[in-house]
Amino acid sequence: MSLLEVASLSVSYQTRRGRIRAVDDVSFALERGRCLGIVGESGSGKTQTCLAIAGLLSPDAVVLGSVRFRGRELVGASRRTFNELRGKDIAMVFQDPMTALTPHLTVGSQLCEVLKVHEGMRAPEARRRALEIMERVRIADPERRFDMYPFELSGGMRQRVMIALALILRPALVLADEPTTALDVTVQAEVISTFRAVIEHTGTSLLLVTHDLGVVAGLCDSVMVMYAGRTVEQASASEIFEAPAHPYTRALLDCLPRADRPRGSRMVSIAGQPPDLAALPTGCAFAPRCTRADDFCMQRVPPLEVGGLQHAVACRHPGSLA
Numbered sequence: 001m002s003l004l005e006v007a008s009l010s011v012s013y014q015t016r017r018g019r020i021r022a023v024d025d026v027s028f029a030l031e032r033g034r035c036l037g038i039v040g041e042s043g044s045g046k047t048q049t050c051l052a053i054a055g056l057l058s059p060d061a062v063v064l065g066s067v068r069f070r071g072r073e074l075v076g077a078s079r080r081t082f083n084e085l086r087g088k089d090i091a092m093v094f095q096d097p098m099t100a101l102t103p104h105l106t107v108g109s110q111l112c113e114v115l116k117v118h119e120g121m122r123a124p125e126a127r128r129r130a131l132e133i134m135e136r137v138r139i140a141d142p143e144r145r146f147d148m149y150p151f152e153l154s155g156g157m158r159q160r161v162m163i164a165l166a167l168i169l170r171p172a173l174v175l176a177d178e179p180t181t182a183l184d185v186t187v188q189a190e191v192i193s194t195f196r197a198v199i200e201h202t203g204t205s206l207l208l209v210t211h212d213l214g215v216v217a218g219l220c221d222s223v224m225v226m227y228a229g230r231t232v233e234q235a236s237a238s239e240i241f242e243a244p245a246h247p248y249t250r251a252l253l254d255c256l257p258r259a260d261r262p263r264g265s266r267m268v269s270i271a272g273q274p275p276d277l278a279a280l281p282t283g284c285a286f287a288p289r290c291t292r293a294d295d296f297c298m299q300r301v302p303p304l305e306v307g308g309l310q311h312a313v314a315c316r317h318p319g320s321l322a
Ligand SMILES: Nc1ncnc2c1ncn2[C@@H]1O[C@H](COP(=O)(O)OP(=O)(O)OP(=O)(O)O)[C@@H](O)[C@H]1O
Pocket: 013, 015, 020, 021, 022, 040, 041, 042, 043, 044, 045, 046, 047, 048, 049, 058, 211, 277
């Protein structure tokens, strides 16, 4: 049994323009100590997938399918169940630490508070554990930073505090939604290597949402690529980078800045319009932007089919695309 098993998960909403599926028939599994990256452009359903797992969707969301955490079904679980799990077993890291950190409390008191509330720890012990986790996420000079307020820290340091807060109760699963997007590239790389070190040390599983395949390369074991709420490709990280099969995955890879390209040619983006969930085409949602699309692609949604070794792709013309 995997730590997290998501099967045929769908999240839909009734909108003024009709019913939309923010997440459409998504399935994946995450093992203990592993990192799965969910990648896709804005609006592809990455955050909605995370929120469904954490039980944090808005009340008007209709959720179908199954989310099993340690074998326990979470779709339809009570608020109390989620509150218990979110405190201790499942933690979240968001893009903007300022919204998640309490501005008028010092870093140390926020970390200690969590330990007091959840583990009934007394002050000296909580302080010790807080300093230990601060050190583990490589916050330099933790004793001094313990007494600082969030606004006194740099963006990268604040994000490390967020990671420390997420990890302090030693959760089995961390859901990280664009945890490094707000940071500049160098700091991003540092925070990612911190994350990886902590995961390797503690055996925590990480579900990492990002629109940046570069982040995936540094951190993830496997990758799920989403487009318009659906999974279009799923494989190990090395497969995704070495043998991407879906034209959309290839287009995302082409958008990555590369050392061998001249500067200034970095801002590549995928041609065409991102999909409108309220007016999706009949066939493959990516077809209108796809150079490979034919009439058949326009007529039917391609099913997600397993090709190679645990490599699944939803495309009629997968494989090497010159
Ligand atoms: N309460 C809601 N009612 C209707 N539609 C919603 C609601 N919440 C989210 N959506 C829609 O769900 C879709 C998927 O959103 P989601 O936030 O998961 O995208 P994302 O992949 O995380 O994008 P980003 O990279 O911008 O964060 C979007 O089209 C969004 O408008």
